[in-house]
Amino acid sequence: MSRALCAIIITLAALAGVAGADEPYPSRPVTLVVPFPPGGIADLTARPLAPALERALKQPVVVANKAGAAGAVGMQSVAVAKPDGYTLLVGLVSISTIPEVDALFGRAPAYTRDQFVGIARLNADPPILVVGGDTPWKTLRDLVEDARKRPGEITYSSSGIYGASHVPMEMFLHATGLRMRHLPTTGGAPAMTAVLGGHAATWASPPAVALPHLKAGKIRALATWGASRLAAFPEVPTMKELGHDVEYYLWAGLFAPRAIPAPALRTLREATRQAVQDAEFRSAMAKIETPIAYQDSEEFRAWWERDAQTLAGVIKRIGRIEGK
Numbered sequence: 001m002s003r004a005l006c007a008i009i010i011t012l013a014a015l016a017g018v019a020g021a022d023e024p025y026p027s028r029p030v031t032l033v034v035p036f037p038p039g040g041i042a043d044l045t046a047r048p049l050a051p052a053l054e055r056a057l058k059q060p061v062v063v064a065n066k067a068g069a070a071g072a073v074g075m076q077s078v079a080v081a082k083p084d085g086y087t088l089l090v091g092l093v094s095i096s097t098i099p100e101v102d103a104l105f106g107r108a109p110a111y112t113r114d115q116f117v118g119i120a121r122l123n124a125d126p127p128i129l130v131v132g133g134d135t136p137w138k139t140l141r142d143l144v145e146d147a148r149k150r151p152g153e154i155t156y157s158s159s160g161i162y163g164a165s166h167v168p169m170e171m172f173l174h175a176t177g178l179r180m181r182h183l184p185t186t187g188g189a190p191a192m193t194a195v196l197g198g199h200a201a202t203w204a205s206p207p208a209v210a211l212p213h214l215k216a217g218k219i220r221a222l223a224t225w226g227a228s229r230l231a232a233f234p235e236v237p238t239m240k241e242l243g244h245d246v247e248y249y250l251w252a253g254l255f256a257p258r259a260i261p262a263p264a265l266r267t268l269r270e271a272t273r274q275a276v277q278d279a280e281f282r283s284a285m286a287k288i289e290t291p292i293a294y295q296d297s298e299e300f301r302a303w304w305e306r307d308a309q310t311l312a313g314v315i316k317r318i319g320r321i322e323g324k
Helices: 003-021 041-057 069-079 094-104 140-149 166-176 188-196 207-215 262-275 279-287 297-318
Strands: 030-034 061-065 087-092 116-125 128-132 155-158 181-184 202-205 219-224 250-257 292-296
Touching: 030 041, 030 069, 041 061, 041 087, 041 116, 041 188, 041 207, 041 250, 041 262, 041 279, 069 087, 069 094, 069 250, 087 094, 087 116, 094 297, 116 262, 116 297, 128 140, 128 188, 128 207, 140 219, 155 166, 155 188, 166 181, 166 202, 166 297, 188 202, 188 207, 202 207, 207 219, 250 262, 250 297, 262 292, 292 297
Parallel strands: 030 061, 030 087, 155 181, 155 202
Antiparallel strands: 087 250, 116 250, 116 292, 128 202, 128 219
16 A cells, blocks of 8 residues: 555544544434333333424434333443433433442442433422222321231332332331332333232332323322422322321433533533423423423532432442342
8 A cells, every 4th residue: 555545544534533523413313211111200201302302402312211120221321322412311310229239239330320410300209109909008007007917918019129119118118117028120110010910019109100090090199208299199198297207209310421522411401401391391291290390410410419318328228138
């Protein structure tokens, strides 16, 4: 190969690199990874968010469900993805608890929180303690009294061990001194299916997942984990009202790999700000009775840090569950 030809090849490669570096963002489709199966709160948030972001970004936005290990599989895939703004995560509160569980077992973490940057918080709702429609309990007191008589016999489902719906149930059991049998599943929709099918009696359901089944009379709501009653369910008391000092929120946020370029992050922050104001997105959230609780990146960062510290204490108190 001649020196002249080599020089041309090197020059073209350099120019291609410069062109790639200067490529405006976004210039191709964006993927929203949902680390849970379809039907849970992350999926129900991501599905209407994707077209709203498309309208703001002027590029296709595709939802990809990557379930497994209570969300760790999908979250890890984004943590190690190329930080170019084209792979994003719709994560739940469990993004904070999974690294704490890895630490509890002394193993290498699937990911760490500092591998992500929060673009925005999207919603934040307390879960609802629901029971199957065929169960005998009409109030939380009924359930507590029965569980106290039959320690370890009543089964509750969750979206996975140490997951977003396991943690609040353990907080409740700790506060009441009760023991129940745990049936972990792979996500919110399977956890609800377990209750509907009679394989579990109760679980801490996101309001959006519970809503259609409550309306159909297939399940009953006994209490919520919020500081105040949910506007969509004003008849459902809080745990605190009923004498149990527990408070917990299921929230969804939009994340990117930490090293995302600042211009792409600014674009995504602005696109998300527009998306949460999008009429179709707001309508979709209203239909599932999930109020938007938007926080931009900086506000969300501080809030996330405080919430993560609280949850770390809960995980330590739960302790090691062998076989996890």
